[in-house]
Amino acid sequence: MPIRLLSLSVKxxxxxxxxxxxxxxxxxxLCSKRTKxxxxxxxxxxxxxxxxxDENYIRFEICETIFHEDDESISFYLFDRWVxxxxxxxxxxxxEESDSGERxxxxxxxxRRTFDSWRKEEFTQGDWIAHFLSIFNESMAYALEINxxxxxxxDTVKQFIPKCQTLRISPICADNVAKIAxxxxxxxxxEVEIEKNIFDDKxxxxxxxxxxxxxxxxxxxxxxxxxxxxxxLAINITDLSIEPANITVKELNQFxxxxxxxxxxxxxxxxxxGIKYQTVNECLLVRGDGKELLxxxxxxxxxFEFRV
Amino acid sequence: MSSTEQGTSSAAPAEPTTAPESAAAPEVPESFYYxxxxxxxxxxxxxxxxxxxxxxxxxxxxxxxxxxxAKANPFPFExxxxxxxxxxxxxxxxxxxxxxxxxxxxxxxxKEKLFDLVLAVNYLEIKELLTYCCKQVAMMVKGKSPExxxxxxxxxxxxxxxxxxxxxxxxxxxxxxGETAAAAGDAK
Numbered sequence: 458m459p460i461r462l463l464s465l466s467v468k469x470x471x472x473x474x475x476x477x478x479x480x481x482x483x484x485x486x487l488c489s490k491r492t493k494x495x496x497x498x499x500x501x502x503x504x505x506x507x508x509x510x511d512e513n514y515i516r517f518e519i520c521e522t523i524f525h526e527d528d529e530s531i532s533f534y535l536f537d538r539w540v541x542x543x544x545x546x547x548x549x550x551x552x553e554e555s556d557s558g559e560r561x562x563x564x565x566x567x568x569r570r571t572f573d574s575w576r577k578e579e580f581t582q583g584d585w586i587a588h589f590l591s592i593f594n595e596s597m598a599y600a601l602e603i604n605x606x607x608x609x610x611x612d613t614v615k616q617f618i619p620k621c622q623t624l625r626i627s628p629i630c631a632d633n634v635a636k637i638a639x640x641x642x643x644x645x646x647x648e649v650e651i652e653k654n655i656f657d658d659k660x661x662x663x664x665x666x667x668x669x670x671x672x673x674x675x676x677x678x679x680x681x682x683x684x685x686x687x688x689x690l691a692i693n694i695t696d697l698s699i700e701p702a703n704i705t706v707k708e709l710n711q712f713x714x715x716x717x718x719x720x721x722x723x724x725x726x727x728x729x730x731g732i733k734y735q736t737v738n739e740c741l742l743v744r745g746d747g748k749e750l751l752x753x754x755x756x757x758x759x760x761f762e763f764r765v
Numbered sequence: 766m767s768s769t770e771q772g773t774s775s776a777a778p779a780e781p782t783t784a785p786e787s788a789a790a791p792e793v794p795e796s797f798y799y800x801x802x803x804x805x806x807x808x809x810x811x812x813x814x815x816x817x818x819x820x821x822x823x824x825x826x827x828x829x830x831x832x833x834x835a836k837a838n839p840f841p842f843e844x845x846x847x848x849x850x851x852x853x854x855x856x857x858x859x860x861x862x863x864x865x866x867x868x869x870x871x872x873x874x875x876k877e878k879l880f881d882l883v884l885a886v887n888y889l890e891i892k893e894l895l896t897y898c899c900k901q902v903a904m905m906v907k908g909k910s911p912e913x914x915x916x917x918x919x920x921x922x923x924x925x926x927x928x929x930x931x932x933x934x935x936x937x938x939x940x941x942x943g944e945t946a947a948a949a950g951d952a953k
């Protein structure tokens with residue numbers, strides 16, 4: 458029998474919403490403007506949201522960290538006018554009454570709502586993303602992953618992609634799309650992870666290294682990233698990880714020495730002054746004024762940590 | 766006026782005790798109160814069971830009724846259907862002197878009465894039962910689509926909301942105009 462939810466007291470509605478899982482809350486938010494506002498006011502928090510761009514669809518994933526068994530991660534495939542929901546198989550516990558009148562816990566495996574489709578005729582892909590972020594009071598998505606998409610499609614989707622903390626360029630993304638995506642999406646991104654070597658000449662990589670990003674991670678174990686001393690000296694990024702970097706030992710040494718000096722161009726000799734050197738499994742270089750550079754060396758990588 | 770006595774006995778002790786009889790403190794006889802709903806059926810409920818209801822507990826805490834006085838003055842809850850009040854009384858009796866576990870499976874399951882139950886429990890301020898009822902309300906739409914939720918919870922569409930809002934404004938305008946006209950008539 459139906460009940461008129463909106464006739465209940467605000468306190469009761471709020472508590473009922475607290476008991477609902479993320480997926481049910483999203484479904485409720487799509488019923489009307491009033492229910493959208495109710496969900497928004499419930500202040501439910503989600504842990505992370507991910508947007509995956511593919512040529513034919515956008516996938517929006519919502520992860521919620523809950524400190525009990527019902528950890529939730531659900532995905533929506535977004536299209537204009539409708540979404541397909543993939544919440545996967547769920548194991549849920551339920552209670553039932555036995556013949557003796559005692560209630561016992563019963564475990565049931567419920568395959569629910571897999572690939573259900575919900576329609577909202579007036580919604581575009583951008584509206585779906587805005588709606589999902591809005592009801593959880595999020596101003597930005599955690600990560601945007603670009604897969605195999607075309608340039609015209611990138612031009613279209615960039616119009617409605619929200620701010621994201623991380624841009625992830627997958628190995629299946631075309632080099633030219635990756636470069637343009639990096640250039641055009643940089644203003645709304647703080648961190649970039651590129652999982653393939655998209656650089657064909659020296660100029661390319663230096664453009665990336667001079668950006669104002671908080672973090673840049675380049676990973677391609679099959680195609681090492683060629684970097685030079687000039688590339689490294691031009692770095693403007695707080696956290697840079699290049700795996701593997703193809704650089705000569707000589708240039709690496711020069712980089713260490715030069716970056717320890719505050720006046721690189723004016724007095725290079727000063728940079729060497731007062732350097733103490735210590736070898737354990739890692740190296741700690743201390744400049745005359747006390748500033749330190751921690752160099753950690755492993756079989757496959759060298760990590761420089763500049764301490765301020 | 767008919768009367769039912771729900772799950773309690775005046776001969777029964779208020780609380781089970783595990784202490785040896787010789788060491789036990791003299792038992793205070795439990796007091797009982799009487800409530801009735803819209804159907805006027807009177808339910809006899811112990812003060813211990815009624816403690817779940819903040820509203821009733823507040824009403825009886827300073828009354829100091831004798832059994833006879835309490836019987837002669839049942840608390841009327843005319844806004845609560847008799848069967849709903851029966852459910853509430855049953856629940857209070859079952860949970861007398863016990864805290865309700867977070868997942869209480871010994872609670873009424875009648876979903877068709879859930880809405881009325883929520884209203885009654887809210888009115889009677891029975892926090893634990895309200896919590897459970899709200900969970901039941903939430904469970905009604907578990908795994909449902911927006912359209913199914915709209916149906917189960919009778920949620921109006923945006924167009925219906927707008928129409929209702931317009932209608933309310935129109936009515937308010939008419940009422941205001943009527944009041945003005947009446948005031949003008951009075952002035953004449």
